[in-house]
Amino acid sequence: MPKIEYKSIKFQQKSLELINLVNQVVEEYQAQGYELTLRQAYYQLVARGYIPNNERSYKNIGNLINDGRLAGLIDWHSITDRTRNLRSNSHWDNPADVIASARYSYLLNKWDGQPNYVEVWVEKDALVDIVGQACRPLDTPYFSCRGYTSQSEMWSAAQRFISQDYRDNRVIIHLGDHDPSGIDMTRDIQERLQMFGADVYVKRVALTMNQIGTYNPPPNPAKITDSRASKYIDEYGNESWELDALEPQVITDLITNEVTALRNDEIYRSVCDSEERGKDELKMIERNYDKAVAFLESEE
Incomplete structure (x- = not known):
């Protein structure tokens, strides 16, 4: 994870200690597979008694995290902004990759029959x-x-x-x-x-x-x-x-x-089984893509 220094900033010892606490909280949740927003990180610091719960404290921790990132002390991936995201088209290197992608995204509606x-x-x-x-x-x-x-x-x-x-x-x-x-x-x-x-x-x-x-x-x-x-x-x-x-x-x-x-778990498992069979079929096509293309071309 990138900690990159873009700006030299001299922190007071108290601020450095708080930056370390921010990193501890972030790493703890990253290990569980979660990304935290600034507000979530703030509340975790409040809940653990590290900082008071008021608007000034929230602004201060936001400024500290910003400076900590610029100074290379906090990972740039540590805090996520879920309101601003780049959107773009998906791309693949070859047609076989599209089939591989389709296999992963092939999902049956688990609520069918529920x-x-x-x-x-x-x-x-x-x-x-x-x-x-x-x-x-x-x-x-x-x-x-x-x-x-x-x-x-x-x-x-x-x-x-x-x-x-x-x-x-x-x-x-x-x-x-x-x-x-x-x-x-x-x-x-x-x-x-x-x-x-x-x-x-x-x-x-x-x-x-x-x-x-x-x-x-x-x-x-x-x-x-x-x-x-x-x-x-x-x-x-x-x-x-x-x-x-x-x-x-x-x-x-x-x-x-x-x-x-x-x-209903019985219905759910039945749909999951059907989905796995479909994924297996797509995997077979993916592995034999060149053979499938050659066969279809020979039929033209």
Whole structure:
């Protein structure tokens, strides 16, 4: 992993110690296969008691990580920005490589024949990669709401769920912050989907007060400027909590447990077996690509 010095910066000893702590947190999560956003790294430092939990502290750690990278003390791959990405076409060196790629991407719908249809929705785009790491192996669609979902996307979602009316149940597993708006978003999703004619159960699985008691994420003051603050404070008090503060593995486990509880494993395994047979066929074509081309050319 690249630690490249682009700028000579003289740090105070306290800053150097904090940079070492940042590296420890990042390396710990990289070993588990997770990439952290700046906010997730910040919350892990707060949760471990290394820094206070306030806006100034968040800005300071952002500046320190920026300087640490420029000084060659923090890996450039250590913090990910999930909101800004380069997009481009895929390319291959030869036609056989396309078949190899197709073999890896050949996936049957594991929810075919299942009594339930399930999607996972998360409030924040910054967490969509972590949610995706949980959902992709489960072949479960996932969606970043980015706050209150737009009317256009909510209508499209309703049409998607209506098309699944032949199933016994349609379920959204919803994860969001425990703050005035984050709590209200679960209600909003349920009510607007119903307004558009979709029969869906929206199950909020995070954050909950039970999880806050179990995992003890660092609290924030409830936003009193939020129009929903008064009701929230009456019920939960003056503190709020962000989903980002949960460790990625906790989020992964929550999603996995909820999804698998709604899945018929016998049907799932049958589809997986069919998928493997298809992959084997593609592998055979890949290995014998030149022979296949020669045969087809001889038939022309």
